[in-house]
Amino acid sequence: MTKPLPTPVKKNPQKRSTVPTLPPVARSRAALGLAVAAARGAFALQHCEDCGAVQYPPRDACCKCLSVALDWRETDPTAKVLAQTTIRVSPDPYFRERLPWRMGSVKLAAGPVVVCHLHSEVVRGDTAEIVLKLDKAGQGVMVALPQKGSEHMQDDPMLRAMSCDPRHRRVLITDARSPLALPLAKALLGAGATTIFIGEPEDWRNWEGRAALAALENVDLLPLDVTDTSSVTRLAAEIGGKVDILINTASFLRPGGVLGGDTVFARDSMETNVLGLMRLAQAFGPAMAGRTADGVNSAAAWVNLLSSQALAPDTSFGTFGATQAAARSLSQTLRAEFSKAGLRVMNVYSGPADDEWHQPLPPPKVSPSSVARAIVKGLIDGLEEVACGDIAREALERWSADPALFERELRGGGS
C-alpha cells in the first residue's frame, strides 16, 4: 500500500528553497530512443529486423547477429521481478536527496533482463508491468509498476518524481475565454489540483461563460493577456512563485491560406500563438524552473496546446498552420532550456476543434472536454507528446512515418 502524499504545508520562509538537481543525463545516441518512446507513453525496445532479437540496453548493432537493421517497436511490457534491492547511500546529489531508493532486475516476457526502478508495491517474484518514463533529466528510464496498484499508487515518491501529477499542485490556465478553460479547470480540480488560476484577457469586454468559471471553488480569475507584455509580467510578478503547472490555452485562429489571406489576421495569430508563448515563458519560466524541487507542490510542467497542423498545414488554415509550426519550434527550444531544471514541456496536439471556426467542417472534431482529459492524463503519465483525438493521432503517425508523403496527402494528392 502506498501512503497518500501529505497535503503540502505552508513553506518556512526562513529556509532556502531546494535547488533542483538532476539524475545522470548522459546517454548514447542509441539509448535516446528510450526517451523518444517514453515521451509519448509507449513501451518500445529495439527489435532486430534480421534475426528478430529484442535487445536492451539499446545499441548500434544487434547483440545476437550484429545487424544494424534495428527498429524501435512497441513491446510486451510484462516482466517477472528477479531481484530487488534498496539503495541507502549514494554519492549522486539527485539520489542522495531521495534515499532510500528501490531498484531491481526484471526479466521481460520479450527476452531481455533489465535493471529498473521499483515501485514500492512491487516485490521479488511479482509479475510487473514495465513502463518507460521520462526522469527529471528528461531521459527514458524503466519503472516496474504493480499490475494492480492500490488507490494511492500514483503517490509513490519515485513515480511522482517521474510524473507531473496535478494532485496538490497549483495550475495557471492562461486564457479563460478558451472553450477549454471550464472543462480543464474541472478536470484539474477533479484530479486533486489545489488552486486554478485562470487568466482573463480584456476584462472590459463581457463574455458568456465567465459566471460558470467564477462560480467554481478554488478558481481565481486574474487579468492576463498574452499579447500584452506588461500584463504578462504583472501577473508573473504576483503569482509566478505559485504556478506549478502552466497550461497555455490562448489561441487565435482565422481561416485562410496565403493567397487571399490577410496579413493583419496572420499577425494577430502570431502575436497570440507564438509571441504570446514566448512572453509567458520569459515571465513565468524562470520562477518555475527554479522551483522544480520545491516539495510536494513543486513546479512540474509547461503545457502547450497545438494543432496537428504544427506538423503540416491544412492549407485552408495556412497562416494558422504557420503559427502552430512556429509555436512547436519554440516549444522545442523551451524544452531544451527547461531540461536543465527538470521542468517538463508537454505538447498536446489535437485536430479541428468543435468550435465556431471549424463549424462548417464535418466530424470528427475534438471536444474541449476530451482535450481536458488528455491533458490531465498526459500530466499524470508525465508525457511530452500527446495526441488527442483520431485526427491528431493519425497525423502524428503518418507524419512520423513519412513527412513528405503526409504533406502531399494533406494537399489532396491522394485519396
Place this chain on the structure above:
Amino acid sequence: MSNAITDLVSALADGQARIVDLTHTLDPDFPVIILPPEFGQCARFRMEEVSAYDHRGPAWKWHNLTLNEHTGTHFDAPIHWVSGKDVPNGAVDAIPPEMFVGPVVVIDCSEGAAQDADFELTPDIILAWEDAHGRIPADAWVLMRTDWSKRRGTDYLNMHNDGPHSPGPVPAAIELLLERGIRGFGTETVGTDAGQGAHYTPPYPAHYLLHGAGKYGLQCLCNLDQLPPTGAMLIAPPLKIKGGTGSPLRVLALIPGETT
C-alpha cells in the same frame, strides 16, 4: 507690444484662460470597438520595450508601439468611411492645419444618458440647446457630453447579445448639424455613433453623413463636463500619417478661466 497671441499667452499665464485635457491615457486595457469576429479588428494599444538602460541600449529607454489609427482617444478623417472615400483632402495628412484649432460647443446629454444607455441626440435637443445658447456657429466642433467617459470595465462598451448600448445621434440630428456647417462632431463613447447605430437608416449615420460631407469625428473624449456650452476653443491635430484614415491624438480645450 501685444497682439492676439501675446494676449492669449498672458491669459494662460494669469489664469484667465485654462487648458483642459480631453484625452484618455493610451493604455493596453482601454476598450476599442469590437466588430463581428470574421471582420478585421482594431488593434489594441501595445508597448514593447526596445531597451531600458540595459544591454539593449545602455543609456536610453524606448518602446515600439502597436496600435490602430482608431485606438484610444482618436480623430476620424473623411476617408475613414465609404461615403467620404473621394472627399478631397480627406486623409489626415491632407487636411489643412487650420481645421485642427477652432471653436467648440458642448451639448449636455449627460442627464438623459444616465437614465438611458441608448439615449439619442435628436434635432429637438439641438434646437432647445440653440434656444438657450444661440445658433451653433459655422465651422465649430460640436461635442456630445454624456459623461460616458466615467464608465469603467464592461460598462463602457456596454456590450450585450444584441450589440453595444451607448448614446449617440439620430440621422436627423447629424443632418441638422450639417445644415449648421459644423467642422466635426465628437463623443465620449467608443465611436461617434450610438452603440445601436447599425440599426438606423443610413446605418452609422454620424460616420456616414459626417464623413460624406467632408467633416471630422472625435471619439473616446473625456472631461467634457469641464467645458462651457460655448466660448471654448479646441486643439485637435492628428498625426500626419500618409493616407491616414484617422489618428490617436492629444485633444486639448482652451476655456475661459475663473473671472477675478
